[in-house]
Amino acid sequence: MLPPRRVVITGIGVVAPRGIGVKNFWETLTSGRSATRNITAFDATGFRSRIAAECDFRPEENGLTEEQAQRMSRSSQFAHVAAREALEQSGLEVTDRVAARMGVALGSAVGSVRELDRAYRDISGDGASWELTPGKAGPYLADYNTPSSLVREIAWLTGAQGPAAMISAGCTSGLDSVGYACDILREGSADVVIAGATDAPITPITVACFDAIKATSANNADPGHASRPFDRDRDGFVLGEGAAVFVLETAEHAHARGAQVIAEVAAFAARCNAHHMTALRPDGREMSAAIDSALATARIAPEAIDYINAHGSGTKQNDRHETAAYKRSLGDAARTTPVSSIKSVIGHSLGAIGSIELAACALAIEHGVIPPTANLHTPDPDCDLDYVPLEAREQRVDVALSVGSGFGGFQSAAVLVKEGANR
Amino acid sequence: MNAEHRTAHGPAATGPRAVTDDELPVVTGVSVAAPNGLGTEDFWTATRKGVSGLGPITRFDASSYPVRVAGEIDGFEAREHIPSRLLPATDRATQLSLATTEWALHDADLDPAAFEEFAGSVVTANAVGGVEFIQRELQSLWSKGPRYVTAYMSYAWFYGVNTGQVSIRHQLKGPSGVVVTGQVGGIDALAQARRRLRSGQRFVVAGGADAPVCPYGLTAAMTAGNLSTGADPATAYAPFDGSARGHVPGEGSAMMIVEPLGAARERGARNIYGAITGYGSTFDPHPATGQPPTLARAARIALDDAGLAPQDIGAVFADGAAEAGADRAEAAAIVDLFGPGRVPVALPKTMTGRMYGAGAAADVVSALLAIRDGEIPPAVGTGGLAEELGLDLVLGGPRPAALDHVLVLARGDGGFNSAAVVSRVS
Numbered sequence: 001m002l003p004p005r006r007v008v009i010t011g012i013g014v015v016a017p018r019g020i021g022v023k024n025f026w027e028t029l030t031s032g033r034s035a036t037r038n039i040t041a042f043d044a045t046g047f048r049s050r051i052a053a054e055c056d057f058r059p060e061e062n063g064l065t066e067e068q069a070q071r072m073s074r075s076s077q078f079a080h081v082a083a084r085e086a087l088e089q090s091g092l093e094v095t096d097r098v099a100a101r102m103g104v105a106l107g108s109a110v111g112s113v114r115e116l117d118r119a120y121r122d123i124s125g126d127g128a129s130w131e132l133t134p135g136k137a138g139p140y141l142a143d144y145n146t147p148s149s150l151v152r153e154i155a156w157l158t159g160a161q162g163p164a165a166m167i168s169a170g171c172t173s174g175l176d177s178v179g180y181a182c183d184i185l186r187e188g189s190a191d192v193v194i195a196g197a198t199d200a201p202i203t204p205i206t207v208a209c210f211d212a213i214k215a216t217s218a219n220n221a222d223p224g225h226a227s228r229p230f231d232r233d234r235d236g237f238v239l240g241e242g243a244a245v246f247v248l249e250t251a252e253h254a255h256a257r258g259a260q261v262i263a264e265v266a267a268f269a270a271r272c273n274a275h276h277m278t279a280l281r282p283d284g285r286e287m288s289a290a291i292d293s294a295l296a297t298a299r300i301a302p303e304a305i306d307y308i309n310a311h312g313s314g315t316k317q318n319d320r321h322e323t324a325a326y327k328r329s330l331g332d333a334a335r336t337t338p339v340s341s342i343k344s345v346i347g348h349s350l351g352a353i354g355s356i357e358l359a360a361c362a363l364a365i366e367h368g369v370i371p372p373t374a375n376l377h378t379p380d381p382d383c384d385l386d387y388v389p390l391e392a393r394e395q396r397v398d399v400a401l402s403v404g405s406g407f408g409g410f411q412s413a414a415v416l417v418k419e420g421a422n423r
Numbered sequence: 424m425n426a427e428h429r430t431a432h433g434p435a436a437t438g439p440r441a442v443t444d445d446e447l448p449v450v451t452g453v454s455v456a457a458p459n460g461l462g463t464e465d466f467w468t469a470t471r472k473g474v475s476g477l478g479p480i481t482r483f484d485a486s487s488y489p490v491r492v493a494g495e496i497d498g499f500e501a502r503e504h505i506p507s508r509l510l511p512a513t514d515r516a517t518q519l520s521l522a523t524t525e526w527a528l529h530d531a532d533l534d535p536a537a538f539e540e541f542a543g544s545v546v547t548a549n550a551v552g553g554v555e556f557i558q559r560e561l562q563s564l565w566s567k568g569p570r571y572v573t574a575y576m577s578y579a580w581f582y583g584v585n586t587g588q589v590s591i592r593h594q595l596k597g598p599s600g601v602v603v604t605g606q607v608g609g610i611d612a613l614a615q616a617r618r619r620l621r622s623g624q625r626f627v628v629a630g631g632a633d634a635p636v637c638p639y640g641l642t643a644a645m646t647a648g649n650l651s652t653g654a655d656p657a658t659a660y661a662p663f664d665g666s667a668r669g670h671v672p673g674e675g676s677a678m679m680i681v682e683p684l685g686a687a688r689e690r691g692a693r694n695i696y697g698a699i700t701g702y703g704s705t706f707d708p709h710p711a712t713g714q715p716p717t718l719a720r721a722a723r724i725a726l727d728d729a730g731l732a733p734q735d736i737g738a739v740f741a742d743g744a745a746e747a748g749a750d751r752a753e754a755a756a757i758v759d760l761f762g763p764g765r766v767p768v769a770l771p772k773t774m775t776g777r778m779y780g781a782g783a784a785a786d787v788v789s790a791l792l793a794i795r796d797g798e799i800p801p802a803v804g805t806g807g808l809a810e811e812l813g814l815d816l817v818l819g820g821p822r823p824a825a826l827d828h829v830l831v832l833a834r835g836d837g838g839f840n841s842a843a844v845v846s847r848v849s
Binding site for chain 2: 046047048099100103104108109110111113116117119120121123124126127128130131132133134137138139140141142143144145146147148149151152155156159160161162163164165166167168169170173176180183187189204205207208209210211212213215269270271272273274275276277278286289290406407408409410
């Protein structure tokens, strides 16, 4: 047996609220100022939650042609722009030989739901009948109904001709897609994988369904302070949108071409809670099992974790569940390990957020700065860890853990390690 | 499987690998719900006899649609198969997933509760999520208002739902997932199941489901321009035929229980249908590049992975897009690998329509049953161009054949290609 292949990040691209491009993204995160606001994407009058973290994203300002802007859904456009930035940063030259061994693993929870929502109005006369009017469907509705079309766009953009998949496990999709990429790199099915996730869920049907279960914050009067993970006064998550995409390579491939390595993806692990599609048991047992498994794979002791990027959605149940999971997995080290939630700043972009948070971990390693949990003024007594409130913290980060939790019971964890760090 | 033996390009066939390895991923339970049969036995009986499940659309009034024929499952009453509290909270695809999972576990005689807490995983494929469910919720939203959208919408439509519900229903807490790769997803889900076995899972529920036959599903699919508008169910879906004019969509689900061979034998598993011995996956270049499609390369990777040469393969279950160009490309790939007319080609999906996420999973089940019964099922209502294209398409009735290894091919809209090799376990 050969030693297992190591997987490294050689390029990152991000589209996030007040953070299009990695540089803007990192400035926004470390500012500790929330990008949440009143919804402008549609008239949200009549909805319970009328706030979101939106991207001020115009396709023509981000290098998309008019034809591409027409063809691609908003989430597809985000992924395209993020993938292009990642590929540029990686310096990878996609020759025929590289293309044949290059895969795509893209995550998304809700694909092109925004376009499905819009198209429905046209083909149904605003819901006038169950039967529809196919003649009123635009030319790309099949793409919008099949999120695999987003993968096609990334393959076309990058030239990838290896294994390609959309990974869609709800709100852990962005971690799971990276995990999937690690699988195919380690087993030798590819040398390079364009991996990441995207979502653009700020549309009436999505906002309405989270209204129905009161999962989102209704703090409409003060949108800038509505996303407050781990705070006593939190009242739900704030919907976000965006994408993050990585160039992942085997270390061997990256070194052979002299690429600069940003960080190593040392482990990914997942579990299901098999409990309820939306509810969590308070003990954090399955999330903890995912963390334990990731740490064991990476051969990292709990004390060696320098930073945890939390799921930290800001729902009552999540933040307690997650705090319990950290205590369960890290023991005493949970008390001294900095934990933060960037959803406080950029909201919860469903399937995309796992990759965006992993990008934040990579940047924390690169810059030696931990992004803060914004709006955390009054700690919840049940959430009693070090959540890096309000202000970014300068601190060397060699090992970062990123954690996700999603509807369907999905629990995922990934470990990033600084290249060359002493483990 | 043997990553260390893999070469960057093309085949490196080294002869059949011994299929006696304890770690070999084997299928010990199967279940199919398809338009031509609900449950494995009905499905396989119909498939062997060439009985098609395609017919005029009855689930809604399709008289104003240019597409009139689909593969609908008759007689699936969800309330007979899943707990009533789940009925309002699930799309038809989820209901089919839950039913077929239960039947596959029963077929495998495997009780998840008998294993350690995290021993079992679920990997499912789907292409379009709970499209009928979202249509209903969209109708409420736009005809009545946001407060009429139900709580179920938050989890019943999204692509992760089937894995989540199966996980909950059977307390499967191991690493699980969802692949969304159109019609190839069933094979990708099995590949992911194999990876989970390699990383130590005791068993995996793997397969796919889709239920696209509803107004929104059909309206959306039609815009891709590759649905058949043929009005006669007997000829509407005609891959490898001069009359090919696109595919017929079908609804269905196929689930498998996958375990390591050694552990399956140790627990006295009553069925060992066969092993997943090879897998390959590629994506086609943009058509404008002028570079060729990559289905043949996916098949070579799968053969190489299985340690097999083309002459070891006893039958090919083809994709059958039923579009002239795509059919020619697939025939060329098969001829390129095997030579003209050198391998029997099966197309049971001519009897079910293309079931998207369920399609390739159902083909894998058919391939395993063909190995078990020594019989390749026929294709129906098509085949006029097969010979000219160099294909030995099995037509007119089942063909007896002693099969050790079968190659299953699948393609998905946009350029997805996946190939699997399934093998007899001696």
